[in-house]
Amino acid sequence: MTAIHPAGEIIESEFASVAVKLDHDGNAVRLRVEDLRTGRVRFLDALELESLVWLADGHLTQLLDPSHERWRG
Amino acid sequence: MSVMTQQQGDAALPPRPDNGAELLEVPDGWEAREVEQFLYREARLADENDYDGWEALWTDDAIYWVPVDGEGDHPRTTVSIIFDNRSRISTRMKQVKTGKRYAQAPPSNLRRIIGNVEFIGGRANAEGGVDLEISANVLAFESRPRGNTLWGGRTTYRLRRVDGQIRLAYKKVVLVDNEQAVPTLGFLI
Amino acid sequence: MTAVVPSPSDVVAEVQEGGSRYDRLIQPARVHGTLYTDPSIFAEELRKIWHRTWVFVGHESEVPQVNDYVRKQLADQDVVMTRDKEGEVHLLINRCAHRGLQVCDDKAGNSSSFRCPYHGWTYRNTGELLGYPYNKGYGGKKQLPLGMGKVARVASYQGFVFGSLAEEGPSLEEHLGAAKGEIDRLVGLSPEGKVSLDAGWLRHKTRSNWKFLAENETDGYHPQFVHGSIFGVTGSPIGELYSDNSTAVTRNLGDGHSENDLRPEFRGFAEPMRWFGTTPDRVPHYVAAMKEAHGDAADRVMIEGAPHVMIFPNLFIAEIQVFNIQPVAVGECVQYSTAVQFDGGHELNMRMVSQSIGSVGPAGMLLADDTEMYERNQRGVAMADPEWLDVRRGLHRESVDENGFTIGTATDETGMRGFWNHYKSLMEAED
Ligand code: FES
Numbered sequence A: 001m002t003a004i005h006p007a008g009e010i011i012e013s014e015f016a017s018v019a020v021k022l023d024h025d026g027n028a029v030r031l032r033v034e035d036l037r038t039g040r041v042r043f044l045d046a047l048e049l050e051s052l053v054w055l056a057d058g059h060l061t062q063l064l065d066p067s068h069e070r071w072r073g
Numbered sequence B: 001m002s003v004m005t006q007q008q009g010d011a012a013l014p015p016r017p018d019n020g021a022e023l024l025e026v027p028d029g030w031e032a033r034e035v036e037q038f039l040y041r042e043a044r045l046a047d048e049n050d051y052d053g054w055e056a057l058w059t060d061d062a063i064y065w066v067p068v069d070g071e072g073d074h075p076r077t078t079v080s081i082i083f084d085n086r087s088r089i090s091t092r093m094k095q096v097k098t099g100k101r102y103a104q105a106p107p108s109n110l111r112r113i114i115g116n117v118e119f120i121g122g123r124a125n126a127e128g129g130v131d132l133e134i135s136a137n138v139l140a141f142e143s144r145p146r147g148n149t150l151w152g153g154r155t156t157y158r159l160r161r162v163d164g165q166i167r168l169a170y171k172k173v174v175l176v177d178n179e180q181a182v183p184t185l186g187f188l189i
Numbered sequence C: 001m002t003a004v005v006p007s008p009s010d011v012v013a014e015v016q017e018g019g020s021r022y023d024r025l026i027q028p029a030r031v032h033g034t035l036y037t038d039p040s041i042f043a044e045e046l047r048k049i050w051h052r053t054w055v056f057v058g059h060e061s062e063v064p065q066v067n068d069y070v071r072k073q074l075a076d077q078d079v080v081m082t083r084d085k086e087g088e089v090h091l092l093i094n095r096c097a098h099r100g101l102q103v104c105d106d107k108a109g110n111s112s113s114f115r116c117p118y119h120g121w122t123y124r125n126t127g128e129l130l131g132y133p134y135n136k137g138y139g140g141k142k143q144l145p146l147g148m149g150k151v152a153r154v155a156s157y158q159g160f161v162f163g164s165l166a167e168e169g170p171s172l173e174e175h176l177g178a179a180k181g182e183i184d185r186l187v188g189l190s191p192e193g194k195v196s197l198d199a200g201w202l203r204h205k206t207r208s209n210w211k212f213l214a215e216n217e218t219d220g221y222h223p224q225f226v227h228g229s230i231f232g233v234t235g236s237p238i239g240e241l242y243s244d245n246s247t248a249v250t251r252n253l254g255d256g257h258s259e260n261d262l263r264p265e266f267r268g269f270a271e272p273m274r275w276f277g278t279t280p281d282r283v284p285h286y287v288a289a290m291k292e293a294h295g296d297a298a299d300r301v302m303i304e305g306a307p308h309v310m311i312f313p314n315l316f317i318a319e320i321q322v323f324n325i326q327p328v329a330v331g332e333c334v335q336y337s338t339a340v341q342f343d344g345g346h347e348l349n350m351r352m353v354s355q356s357i358g359s360v361g362p363a364g365m366l367l368a369d370d371t372e373m374y375e376r377n378q379r380g381v382a383m384a385d386p387e388w389l390d391v392r393r394g395l396h397r398e399s400v401d402e403n404g405f406t407i408g409t410a411t412d413e414t415g416m417r418g419f420w421n422h423y424k425s426l427m428e429a430e431d
């Protein structure tokens, strides 16, 4: 395990850097994901995570298109 | 609650009484039979509303706990059906002995079965010793004018020898139906 | 459990001719026993009161985070209180639009969406139908204009969440009327002006009609008798607040709400925190924070203490405890109770939890005895004679206070009469 970051364990590459940890502040546990380059945070609940697991590769690939959300033209 | 409140609140929060201390090996010197005899006696005193006899079983650092929602949340920050220390046990007994604790006047007619007794381990106590932790099932049949009620649960006890006598330091009763609305619990479960 | 009782139409018609059914059953000095025992009246109450007026359901602090949810009860309706991604609180009826299954099964959780276990229909936590499996069977996605049921109107006041199953009617603020000031008083005892109800709920099954509870909550006549056992052994001064010597008043706040106003007694002592059974030096951080929040008014706020108010039909604030009363059947209801937690009041909060555990719930040293009375009352009114319950205590000595509210002494039945007035007006309304 690498150094402990307050936002959780770090998953990073040369292209992105995120931290993930389990969050217990709500009425059930959630996954807290922080984009360390912008500080943007998203919580994912169990049903959302399960849906991600089942996302077809094609769909996931579409999400990676930079113009899909973040840099929509 | 604000972050500030939580931090200050948490700082003052003692460990949970059930699992806040480490579970140790079963301490030496306890016989299953004498332990069971003690549990049966405690049950009979409660069934027969022998309040003085029952109260005398407790140590000074007693905890008598009946949580809601399964094992319950921390009893200092969350409501429980009962969470008595020694002094509140004494108040409870004084109240019922007035004969005007209407929820228990007249007293319930009661009998309970204690079974499935298991030795769980040991817990360090504040006196530097190790209490014996055991657990058992309880099924109690209560009769009152409002009707009959069957109460079931799993009880965890901690026993200690004080001056050669077995004493009760801790009793937590997890009622089977503690996630539902339960009727008045006026007797000693 | 429901005893056989003469039907109200037989009995009461003889007593007094003319007027509406409820004119005959509810009179200024007495109310008829069948109001507590007649299943047809209970069914009418569900329609005209519980499914129509504003009913207390829960508190925003029970769903603190986005996508939190918690199961609640609104009379006979199983309700899911949710907080959506915008932070807005919803009350969904826990029923699938497909074949009516209960969608949520857990008591609480965190999820942006709910998936029904029967055939997988999935809803947003706003109740909107998001999708269903094998959508070709419905001609594709998004073909059905359906969703989970919703409580028609949801509103909150100081974080207390209320629901009304009627599309139209008075606003929550109109319904609360003068009771708003009592909720404000409670919240004013938090240095941050905010309370939380996040200490869990006790659930006390009570074999009694719900109205016995609503009436008893501001009945200042009973404490010395019902609670004498605990006042005696703890040397509690509470009993004296409800005696003929007390300067406390019982106030009809209108709209069915009432209070035991203990402030005159506490003003007499003029000791901050006496209402809480403590002194300022034992809770110094709290007192300092209150002075910071309230300035010169802090002493008055800490002298006068928390309200003791029954808000029609089911929210009872008993100083540091909150009760949510929900009917189950004509002779059964559930009392949900919890400890108030003051944001910024950490010196008080754990003590409020401890005091609440000692006082309320199925084994509470106060409420178990009240509940015994409710249950004996239910058995008593099933008897044939006398048919009436007397509510005239203090009727001859009522007065009107400076704000125009009817008040009686600490032990008068002024609150009950206010309750019945409002009850009658709701029950006489058209179906
Ligand atoms: S009943 Fe809910 S999906 Fe069929």
Ligand SMILES: [Fe+2]
Binding pocket: C222, C223, C226, C227, C366, C370
């Ligand atoms: Fe009472």
